[in-house]
Amino acid sequence: MSNESPLELTSSLFVCRTWHAIIVNDPTLWINIILNSKHSIDITSCLSPQNDKLAQALSFYEACIRRSKSAFLKITIDLESFSRWNDEDLDLTSLLSLFMERIRGHASRWKEFVWKANGNATGSHFKTQYFLNRLPQELPSLQQLTIIDLWDYLRYPDDRQFPTCPNLQTLSLIDSCDDLDRGEAAFFQQSVFSSVKDLALGSSWSWMDEHLRYMANFPNIHTLTLFSVGDDLSDECDITPTSITLPHLRLLRLRGWIPSELLSSVKPPCNLTVVVGHSKGTDSILSLSGTRIVAEMTILHLELSNSTNLLSPSCVFELLKSAPCLEAVYLPPPMEASIRDTFELFKSNHGYSFSICTGEAQVLR
16 A cells, blocks of 8 residues: 555656556555645645635545545544644635545545544644544444544543444554543444454553553454653553453564553463564663563564663563573574673573574564
8 A cells, every 4th residue: 555645746747648647547646645734735835715725625635536446545634733723714624524524425445544633732623522523434444543642532421432443453542542531442332342453552651551441442452562652751650550361462562661560461371472672762671571471472572773771681681581481582683693692691591492583583463
């Protein structure tokens, strides 16, 4: 699936007739339909009256839908980008309403959806319920969903939930949280909890009990990704350790600092692969030590560079002391070259038989 925005193709349409024909007649070049402040400015910058700007924007989106033919779509709606919108000639409420009317009619073709919400930012143009009421009732083909910066909870029994997504496979929640007062994930419908196999949770400022609640609501996941966003995530967290059973978990990916309180709550099955990814800040090696995750993992894959604080192997060895099922450790080439002998000595002293490998492990995708 192409990651290029159709707007970036417009200049290429005028190179020659051949280019024009190729671009216009390739549906995969028109599947990324993006609504954000940058696209709105680029599309309408040459016009001044509001009606003309709305017409120009809608004409562009209709062209994308028409040229994509029957191909699956990737819809991106970045409401946060409009939080400081100052173009008085373009009514955002009208733009969103008309945009949603156009793409809602093609709900059966939505395969990926990225929604960057407003959070609780002052001056937000669109509240969560206003937006949810304009989404389709069902997204039958949706397989990947990413929601960023959603902190506006469902408050009333008749509040609209996210559309039914019976085939959703991958869910990413970044700086997003659900109904804190009710203590449950009320934003999604039950079908989502059972269909999702790949769950990613990301935070840029704090890890909380709500992250545990999300994990507990998705017992069928095969892959769990936990990551910190940016370098400023505090080492403080507001988590009460509990027990979360994930019987189908096969792959755990960690990037950045993930608190031990969160990791110690996960009760995984045996034969687990753990990948610790590269991070500019603190990694999760230390917080993994002593958890049930380490006790059950059979493969540890370290995707760490020389810039991380893992230059000393001591924290890795501390981790390995509580990994009785370990069969293989994958190291990046620079690290393997510098500490392989130390690893071999550690294995000999503790009677371990795991393999030391270089390169990428064959992990589930």
